Amino acid sequence: MPGELPSVDIAEDPRISRTRRAVLDAAVELLVEGGADAVTIDAVVARSKVAKSTIYRHWDTRDDVLLAALHACGPDLEDPDPALGTVEALRRIVRSVAEMTSDPVTARAISTILLLRLERPSLQGLEPDLEKDQIKVLRRVLDRGVEEGVIRPGYDVQQASAHLVGPLIFAHITGSLPSDEALADQTVEVFLAYYGTGRG
Amino acid sequence: MPGELPSVDIAEDPRISRTRRAVLDAAVELLVEGGADAVTIDAVVARSKVAKSTIYRHWDTRDDVLLAALHACGPDLEDPDPALGTVEALRRIVRSVAEMTSDPVTARAISTILLLRLERPSLQGLEPDLEKDQIKVLRRVLDRGVEEGVIRPGYDVQQASAHLVGPLIFAHITGSLPSDEALADQTVEVFLAYYGTGRG
């Protein structure tokens, strides 16, 4: 029955993992090339060389394949080295966001996830934790900044993330300017001009 | 032949304007309810009570209907009163962006335009001027701010717009926090902390 979690303990039939991999790779490729609408079962069949009946033995529906593909190439924010200063840690975080938007795969995944949430509430399970994880990372860094006297206490994490990430996402989505390291660093400076204590 | 601009001088057959109106209203409704994919010709026929053959006498293709609907409810940024101070003018601009994201029709139009640009580069004519108009408005206000000594000279308009609008769009798209007047005002403050001279 599709939809179950693979048990990690038992060695898996190599055919299964091969199929999963081939399908997901093809789905991600199609996603990057043509967006969510391009991830069609028939297209995945053609690209992956996996039979349709086999795909439907692994996933219940087309949307499940799409979700799996999105999940497979979803962005991941790393916790920065605690040894770094708060400002530098912030820079690393925001830069990594810029990097995500540079990588075509991740960039497409981000856009698709964000905009698909609006267009098709049917696809709910869309990375709800992803965001929360990143918020956690950010809060950790900012709280340390408060302790160090670099960040003004009483900040709102959601607002802070909007000001730190919003400009980059905006730049990426609209294509009005490159979402690169320069913009990332500048965004951090803008952020610190308001959220900082000046003692950083 | 469809696709022509209606000549405004000559009084139009009321049947024509009635049909155009009915179709566009229905298309916008469908767009708001279900996104771009929901704007199908058959759905528009059902909703508008206009015959399919009639619709195709006014527009060449489905995509043209969708574009017309998007154009009909596209956002519009007003030039703020020159009598207002630069800071207040900025606030007005950013607040109006927040308002757009609050209005379900405009919000949906924005998301759809952004999404379609990524998913279907074929649909070119997608409001290319819209953005430029808004950039012009912003540049006008900021240049005045520079003259008044409130804004640091040498700013980059694209960057400025990213920092002014990005957080609101981000908030709206992710739903992580309300994209309201409060966030708008705060965003202006963050902006001024960096782009301002402190003399505002």
Added chain:
DNA sequence: CAGGTACGATACGGTATCGTACGATTCAGT
């Protein structure tokens, strides 16, 4: 009121996509 124009209703061919069914085939593990 007469003629032209827009509209309505409906049917149709064509394409794309989904998800299912089923027998044949290959392959992994014992």
Added chain:
DNA sequence: ACTGAATCGTACGATACCGTATCGTACCTG
């Protein structure tokens, strides 16, 4: 080598669209 599971290939039914065609009707304009 044997057995069962995974896969293949393909055909199929069911929708949902698109865009066209036809023809009769309603309505605006001169």
